[in-house]
Amino acid sequence: MEEPVCYQPIGIIHTPFSEMTGMPIQAVAAKGVVGRIELLPTFGEGLADIEGFSHLILLYHLHLMHDYKLTVIPYLDDQPHGIFATRSPKRPNPIGLSVVRLTGVERDKAILHIEEIDVLDGTPLLDIKPFVPRFDNRETKLIGWFTDKVERVEQVRADQRFQQG
Amino acid sequence: MEEPVCYQPIGIIHTPFSEMTGMPIQAVAAKGVVGRIELLPTFGEGLADIEGFSHLILLYHLHLMHDYKLTVIPYLDDQPHGIFATRSPKRPNPIGLSVVRLTGVERDKAILHIEEIDVLDGTPLLDIKPFVPRFDNRETKLIGWFTDKVERVEQVRADQRFQQG
Numbered sequence: 420m421e422e423p424v425c426y427q428p429i430g431i432i433h434t435p436f437s438e439m440t441g442m443p444i445q446a447v448a449a450k451g452v453v454g455r456i457e458l459l460p461t462f463g464e465g466l467a468d469i470e471g472f473s474h475l476i477l478l479y480h481l482h483l484m485h486d487y488k489l490t491v492i493p494y495l496d497d498q499p500h501g502i503f504a505t506r507s508p509k510r511p512n513p514i515g516l517s518v519v520r521l522t523g524v525e526r527d528k529a530i531l532h533i534e535e536i537d538v539l540d541g542t543p544l545l546d547i548k549p550f551v552p553r554f555d556n557r558e559t560k561l562i563g564w565f566t567d568k569v570e571r572v573e574q575v576r577a578d579q580r581f582q583q584g
Numbered sequence: 585m586e587e588p589v590c591y592q593p594i595g596i597i598h599t600p601f602s603e604m605t606g607m608p609i610q611a612v613a614a615k616g617v618v619g620r621i622e623l624l625p626t627f628g629e630g631l632a633d634i635e636g637f638s639h640l641i642l643l644y645h646l647h648l649m650h651d652y653k654l655t656v657i658p659y660l661d662d663q664p665h666g667i668f669a670t671r672s673p674k675r676p677n678p679i680g681l682s683v684v685r686l687t688g689v690e691r692d693k694a695i696l697h698i699e700e701i702d703v704l705d706g707t708p709l710l711d712i713k714p715f716v717p718r719f720d721n722r723e724t725k726l727i728g729w730f731t732d733k734v735e736r737v738e739q740v741r742a743d744q745r746f747q748q749g
Contacts, residue, residue, distance in 0.1 A: 424590065425588045425590040426589055426590075426591075428589065462654065467665060469728070471726065471731075478677075482589075501633050503713070504630075504633040504637065514591070514643055545589070545677045547668040549668070549671070549727065549728060549730070551727050551730050553612065553735075553737065554611075555721075557721070559717060563636025565718075570718075572718065
């Protein structure tokens with residue numbers, strides 16, 4: 420049907436995580452984890468006024484995911500679910516989303532210092548959006564299979580289940 | 585530096601909006617707007633268990649944006665800001681993000697019925713993630729230049745400023 424869409428990464432996310440095993444499974448479970456965004460210098464101008472925000476939405480390419488599954492057993496459950504009802508990385512289009520804390524800006528170097536980041540070191544960054552609670556927060560208790568699982572998000576760590584092979 | 589990353593749309597978002605002018609500028613300002621996602625039938629299996637969620641995160645390709653600007657005057661202001669400090673569509677990688685309400689699922693047809701949608705009819709969909717408040721909500725008042733502008737989100741509508749030309 421549709422043509423493929425292609426994007427050029429705008430920079431790289433650096434984190435302490437060199438492998439998936441043991442990683443936090445959500446940004447909200449990555450308290451105290453320090454990272455750094457190195458934007459391509461050509462995009463530095465686009466960072467003007469970003470220092471006023473405490474939180475950023477990062478969209479990035481899950482670069483180790485080279486195929487996908489439509490049914491997965493996610494980290495927080497032992498039952499299978501449709502991929503679009505999970506946050507698992509092995510998705511048809513492996514685009515990751517994390518809301519991180521912005522702790523510092525070096526505009527001249529096109530570097531952002533961040534915390535609460537849950538991605539692998541070297542992850543290609545596609546977009547940065549400012550987080551605005553009035554736009555982005557929703558109150559709901561209807562969270563499907565997560566209902567009695569969500570509070571384990573800080574205990575459970577990633578394992579090898581979504582790696583290649 | 586990095587190779588381009590390419591994605592194949594998983595379906596199409598249908599909405600009442602055939603042009604940008606007059607559209608809501610955020611999903612949260614699109615109360616009562618009814619839309620429909622037509623997934624490619626091959627991805628229907630991935631919708632299993634999605635009916636338990638009240639809200640979904642949609643990632644989509646802003647298909648009318650063929651170039652970008654690093655400094656823009658966004659809909660909510662009359663002053664210029666760096667593109668990564670705005671939610672404007674004319675971004676280096678034009679990936680849109682909307683949190684919408686899920687109102688119905690036709691699994692056999694791979695169709696989702698949604699509300700509170702703020703995109704053009706025919707927008708190519710890249711990913712669907714379940715919205716989970718524990719993962720996705722953040723409380724902050726540090727929202728930079730939006731601080732005294734954000735409450736106008738429901739009054740202000742899109743205009744032609746980000747169209748081609």
